[in-house]
Amino acid sequence: MSKLSSQDIEKRLLRFPDWEYFDNAIHAEFEFENFKDCFSAMSRIAFECEALNHHPNWSNVYNVLTISLSTHDVDGVTEKDFNLAEAIEAIVEPIDE
Template identity: 60%
Template sequence: MTKLTENEITTRLHKLDGWEYNDNAIHTSFEFKDFKDAFSVMRRIAFEAEIQNHHPDWTNIYNTLNISLSTHDAGGVTDKDFLLATTIESIIQGDE
């Protein structure tokens, strides 16, 4: 998997509302009604991450989910990160 350039990352981020690039990864956060809703979304993301064999770095505090994506083997952001980010967005939008 080839690491994307900063210019490629910036261009692709225009398609992902609320995501930003820093510290060699793309990041976002989501706020839910309560812990149960946050954990439910995390569970669905976990199953998709397993299918894609690409796992997020994430933290959950009550109703907030913070996600960072980077392809560690490539040393930065790759197509795999954008594929998972798009999948995460689809899961979130399906919840609304």
């Protein structure tokens, strides 16, 4: 998997308004109602990470989840990171039917 250029990353981020690009990674912060909801989302995200074989740098303080995605093999952002960001978005902000 090849590293994306800064221009490609910025263009792709137009679809992900909660995410920012800096320090060779894409970053987002999500706030939930409480710790239980935050931890529940983290558990669901963990299953997606395993399925995609791609794992975030993340932290949780009470009801806030902070996530950074980069592909360590290329020291930057790849398509893998955007695939995981898309899965994360579907979990933390489900589409109302």
